[in-house]
Amino acid sequence: METGKITDAKSIIKSGIAGALGKFYGVEIDDSMIQIYKTRRDFEGDYTLFAFPFAKISKKSPEQAAIDISGALSELNIVDSVNTVKAFVNIKMKASFWAERLTVGLNDANFGQLPRSGQRIMLEYSSPNTNKPLHLGHIRNNLLGWSVAKILEACGHEVIKVNLVNDRGIHICKSMVAWQQFGAGETPQSSGKKGDHLVGEYYVKFDREYKAQQKSLIENSGVTEAEAAVEAPIFAAAREMLRKWEAGDEATVALWKTMNGWVYEGFDATYRRLGVAFDKIYYESDTWILGKKIVEEGLSKGIFYRKDDSSVWIDLTADGLDAKLLLRSDGTTVYMTQDLGTAEQRYEEYGFDKLIYVVGNEQNYHFQALRLILNKLGHRWAEAIYHLSYGMVELPEGKMKSREGTVVDADDLIAEMQKTAREVSDELGKLNEMSETEAAATVDMIALGALKYYILKVDPKKTMLFDPKESIDFNGNTASFIQYTHARICSVLRKHGSNGFLGSNSFVKPSKKEIELIKLIEVFPETVRMAGDNLSPALIANCVYELAKEYNQFYHDYPILKEENAAIKNLRLALSYQVALTIKNGMALLGIDVPEKM
RNA sequence: GGUCUCGUAGCUCAGUUGGAUAGAGCAACAGCCUUCUAAGCUGUGGGUCGAAGGUUCGAAUCCUUCCGAGAUCACCA
Numbered sequence: 156m157e158t159g160k161i162t163d164a165k166s167i168i169k170s171g172i173a174g175a176l177g178k179f180y181g182v183e184i185d186d187s188m189i190q191i192y193k194t195r196r197d198f199e200g201d202y203t204l205f206a207f208p209f210a211k212i213s214k215k216s217p218e219q220a221a222i223d224i225s226g227a228l229s230e231l232n233i234v235d236s237v238n239t240v241k242a243f244v245n246i247k248m249k250a251s252f253w254a255e256r257l258t259v260g261l262n263d264a265n266f267g268q269l270p271r272s273g274q275r276i277m278l279e280y281s282s283p284n285t286n287k288p289l290h291l292g293h294i295r296n297n298l299l300g301w302s303v304a305k306i307l308e309a310c311g312h313e314v315i316k317v318n319l320v321n322d323r324g325i326h327i328c329k330s331m332v333a334w335q336q337f338g339a340g341e342t343p344q345s346s347g348k349k350g351d352h353l354v355g356e357y358y359v360k361f362d363r364e365y366k367a368q369q370k371s372l373i374e375n376s377g378v379t380e381a382e383a384a385v386e387a388p389i390f391a392a393a394r395e396m397l398r399k400w401e402a403g404d405e406a407t408v409a410l411w412k413t414m415n416g417w418v419y420e421g422f423d424a425t426y427r428r429l430g431v432a433f434d435k436i437y438y439e440s441d442t443w444i445l446g447k448k449i450v451e452e453g454l455s456k457g458i459f460y461r462k463d464d465s466s467v468w469i470d471l472t473a474d475g476l477d478a479k480l481l482l483r484s485d486g487t488t489v490y491m492t493q494d495l496g497t498a499e500q501r502y503e504e505y506g507f508d509k510l511i512y513v514v515g516n517e518q519n520y521h522f523q524a525l526r527l528i529l530n531k532l533g534h535r536w537a538e539a540i541y542h543l544s545y546g547m548v549e550l551p552e553g554k555m556k557s558r559e560g561t562v563v564d565a566d567d568l569i570a571e572m573q574k575t576a577r578e579v580s581d582e583l584g585k586l587n588e589m590s591e592t593e594a595a596a597t598v599d600m601i602a603l604g605a606l607k608y609y610i611l612k613v614d615p616k617k618t619m620l621f622d623p624k625e626s627i628d629f630n631g632n633t634a635s636f637i638q639y640t641h642a643r644i645c646s647v648l649r650k651h652g653s654n655g656f657l658g659s660n661s662f663v664k665p666s667k668k669e670i671e672l673i674k675l676i677e678v679f680p681e682t683v684r685m686a687g688d689n690l691s692p693a694l695i696a697n698c699v700y701e702l703a704k705e706y707n708q709f710y711h712d713y714p715i716l717k718e719e720n721a722a723i724k725n726l727r728l729a730l731s732y733q734v735a736l737t738i739k740n741g742m743a744l745l746g747i748d749v750p751e752k753m
Numbered sequence: 754g755g756u757c758u759c760g761u762a763g764c765u766c767a768g769u770u771g772g773a774u775a776g777a778g779c780a781a782c783a784g785c786c787u788u789c790u791a792a793g794c795u796g797u798g799g800g801u802c803g804a805a806g807g808u809u810c811g812a813a814u815c816c817u818u819c820c821g822a823g824a825u826c827a828c829c830a
Contacts, residue, residue, distance in 0.1 A: 195773060205772065207810070217810070242810080243773065284830075321830065439830090466828060475756060476826080483828040490830050519757060520825050546758085547824080554823095583792065601792090613766065616758075618823070620765065629792050631778040632766080639792050647789055678769090685769080697767065697777095704777085711785095711794045718789095753792075 161269070163681050164256055164674070165191065168202055168246070171231050179227035180212050193674075199238055200245030201674070204228075207242055217242035250664035253673045254726075257662060260676055260733050267679050267740045269687075272311040277505055278304050280513035281318045281431070285418045286326040287355035289425050289565040291548050291555065291621060292515065295610050298746060299545055300513040301431040302611055302692040305744045310687035315505060318433040319497065322415050323440040328396040330354050331410055332389060333361035343417050349566065351421025354414055364389050425565055430603070430746050437497065443488060445496025449532065450482050458531050469528060479524050494525055502536050509539050511690070516544040516616070543690050546618035548610075563621070569606065575627045576602035585753055597750050604634030604747045611745050612696035632700055637738060638749045640703040640710075644735040645751040647715055651728060662729065663722040668709055672730055675702045676737050683744070692745055699741035706734045 169191060173184045188208040194200040206221035213220055221244050225237040228246060235249040260266055280300025283293060304314045334341075334357045343350045368387035372378055378386065385391075399407040426432065450467055453459035459469050459481060467482035481492050488496075501510065512522060522542035529537035547554070555562045576598045580586050586594040609626045613619045629635035665673060679698060686694040715731060718724040742749050 190772085192769065192772075197774070203773085207772095210810095240773070282830095324830075326830080464828090477755090480828060485828080487828085489828070493830095515824090516758070517824055518830090521830090523757085544758090549823095579792080585790090585792080617766090618759070622765075625765070625779070628779075631792095633778085633792085635792055636778095639790080643790055643793085650789065682769095689770095693767085694769095700767095700777085707793060708795095710789080714789070716789045753790085 161680050161684060164248070164252075164677050165202070165681070167233070168248070171233060172204060172228065175227045175231055176209065176224060179223070180209070182212060194245050198240065198243075198245050199236075200247045201670075202246045202248070204244040204246060205242065206239075206244055210242070250666075250670065253665050253670045254662040256677050257665070257673050257726075257730065257733065258660070260673075260737075261729060266733075266736060267683050267744075268309055269311045269680060269684060274311075274508040275313045275315070275505065276307055276509040276511060277315045277317060277501060277507040278307070278511045278513065279317045279319055280304075281426075281433070282321065282514070283318075283422065284321045284326055285351075285354070285415050286330045286358045287557075288349070288351040288421060291563040291565065291568065294429070294565050294568070294606070295545060295548050295619075296513055296515070297426070297429055297431045298607050298610050299543070299615055299692065301429075301746045302695075302744060303511070303513065303543065303690050305746065306683065306686045306690075306692060306695065309683050309744055312687075315435065315507070316433045317435045317437060317501075319437045319439065319442070321439050323400070323411075323438075323443060325393060325397050326358070327411065327415070328393045328400065329361040329365075330358040331407075331414055332392045332396055333357040333364065334414065335410070336364075336389070336392075343420070349421045349424065350417030350419070351425070352564075352566070353421075354418050361389065361393070425569075428566075428569055428603070439493065442497050442500070443493050445500060446488055446492035446494075447482075447496070449495045449499065450488075450492060453481070453528075453532060456532070469531070471524060471527060474527055476520070476524055476527070479528070491521065491524065491528075494521075495528060498525070498529065498540065499534070502534075507536075507539060509541060510536075511541045511543050513543045513545065516546055518542070519544055541690075543615065545615040548619055548621050551620065551622050563623075569603070571623075572602040572606050572627055573598060576605070576629075579629060580753070589752070593752075597753055600748045600750050601629070601635055601638065601753065604638055604742070604749075605629065607745055607747050608634030608637070608696060611692040612700075614693045615691060634742070634747055635753075637699055637703040637742065638747075639753055640706055641735050641738045641742075641749040642751060642753040643710060644706070644731045644738075647731055648728070648735070649751075651716055653728075660725065660729070662726045665726060665730075668713065669726065669730060672702075672705055672709060672734060675705055676733050679737050679741065686744070695741050695744050699738055699745075702734060702737060702741075706731075 169186070169189050172189050172191070173186070177184045190205040190208070191202050194203045204224065206217050206224055209224055210217040210220040213223065215223070218239075218241055221239040221242050224244050225239050228234055228244065229237045233248055233252045235247045237247070238245050278300060281293065281297050283289060300316070304316050307314045334354075337360055338357065341353065343353055346353065365387055368389055369380070369383040372383040372386060373380065396407060400411060450459065453469065454461065454467065459467050461467050464484040465486070466480060466484040468478050468480055470478050472478065479491060480489055482488060498510065501507065514522070519542065522540070522544070526537050526540050529540070549555070550561065550563065552561060580594075580598055580601065586597065589597065605627060610619070610621075612632065682694055682698040686692060713727065715724065715727045718727060739749050
């Protein structure tokens with residue numbers, strides 16, 4: 156899924172270096188020899204070239220090679236000066252070079268949007284169960300999925316966002332049975348409860364009743380724990396309901412449709428609040444049968460085998476895994492069978508170049524097996540399957556456990572963040588001059604921005620800690636800080652009476668601080684490319700934060716509107732505009748909106 | 754037990770895919786609003802990069818072993 160090359164400052168310098176050193180040494184300079192990176196802050200220069208590869212060509216010491224190189228490079232017309240420290244060649248670019256880079260950025264209407272790649276990527280994320288409301292873990296999944304989709308689109312790929320809803324099975328039957336027994340006809344309309352929460356309550360009720368029945372069975376009938384687990388009447392009722400559902404019993408299917416409908420209404424509300432959406436939604440009730448064909452295929456090819464009880468397996472022990480079940484002895488399919496089937500169906504329908512599953516790392520094993528099995532069946536596109544495996548979200552008290560009631564509900568969390576955002580904004584007097592609609596929209600941006608940024612700034616693959624107190628902090632490395640920077644710039648541009656875009660003007664030479672800002676803006680498209688290659692929104696978050704931080708320093712130390720020199724003022728306005736645009740584009744890739752006032 | 758992931762400041766995290774003296778935020782302390790938004794800015798303190806070996810000009814980053822944390826190995830999804 157590599158994207159194309161970008162003509163940023165670094166690549167321009169690289170080709171300059173290749174030309175100059177090719178001439179100097181009289182050999183073709185391979186791209187890999189030019190190892191260049193940002194100069195450390197304590198040294199003079201913009202980029203640093205490592206001289207070791209060239210020492211080999213000239214058979215001189217690395218230090219001497221560095222000196223030779225510095226001579227050759229100072230000839231380049233974009234280079235201001237060169238200095239060497241040991242085997243490091245520090246290159247300082249001309250101020251005019253940076254002014255030119257700013258102009259290029261300003262004239263790029265789609266700054267940060269890379270050219271079309273022609274690749275089609277299917278991205279599966281969210282994939283909830285319909286027996287309980289979404290929680291903090293789902294939030295990480297949804298935010299990651301949405302952001303990665305945005306990033307891949309920015310990288311020029313066609314992205315198809317899909318959701319696979321787990322709407323059938325024993326878990327939903329549990330909620331249904333409990334509702335039948337204790338519900339007394341309660342509906343979201345009658346109780347005013349959100350549909351997914353309502354169904355979730357009955358799931359909990361089931362569990363409570365189930366436990367009570369087990370306890371009483373063990374105490375009164377003297378059965379073992381395992382026997383009690385099977386014999387409890389309410390569990391028997393759930394199993395019976397599943398059997399009826401699979402047999403297509405009308406009343407059961409009708410109840411199932413009604414209760415799932417409630418859940419979908421609830422999910423839709425939460426999805427809308429989170430600002431995520433899908434291009435296509437798959438339901439397990441449609442796909443669970445898929446994969447049986449694959450089982451036949453695997454059996455006939457001798458890749459799968461049938462046991463005496465007629466269950467079907469694949470032996471993956473040679474690949475370091477275990478034997479995996481593909482078909483139960485009663486002929487029904489399992490999760491793996493279904494996933495094999497949907498993958499094949501999706502490939503036939505869409506012919507993707509890449510199929511990405513955003514699923515927690517507890518399923519690493521499953522996806523390892525999935526790829527392996529498809530490979531063994533001879534599907535070349537198995538290589539296109541990628542499991543974007545993200546780490547669990549933990550609380551300061553430890554892991555979330557639904558049984559202990561420590562699960563953080565998605566809707567509650569969002570509501571809480573909105574409340575806090577409102578309080579803090581009010582306290583600071585930020586909403587004083589706003590209409591209620593405007594204030595509500597601003598509070599919304601701040602609250603959701605805080606939540607999204609807090610989660611997305613962490614490398615997806617790492618287990619992360621969600622500290623509620625820290626997540627609603629609006630200072631430091633937070634979305635609010637970045638949003639505030641954007642609002643400040645908008646305020647400056649408003650007062651100037653323009654949108655700050657000053658066309659393709661040529662600019663006066665930027666000062667050191669201004670060059671720092673141009674550099675941070677300049678790397679944005681390259682950062683988007685890296686974020687796409689690594690499927691990591693965290694890279695975008697860091698990049699935007701660095702930029703906002705640098706701008707706030709600049710804002711504090713340098714006048715913009717009050718600058719008397721018109722040419723310098725012009726440069727600073729253009730720079731401010733470009734910073735605001737980059738912040739806006741970057742935050743959009745995280746699914747975060749930025750206000751013009753706050 | 755097998756497989757996989759992780760371990761960086763008191764806490765939460767970065768670290769440009771092997772580069773120079775490892776960086777931010779929070780928390781603590783000390784400053785800055787009569788000047789474009791103080792949700793901001795400046796400064797101080799804080800490190801055996803889990804440990805030990807190895808690879809090489811050079812390692813937080815790669816390899817080995819050990820220690821510690823987590824995930825997974827169901828006729829659940």
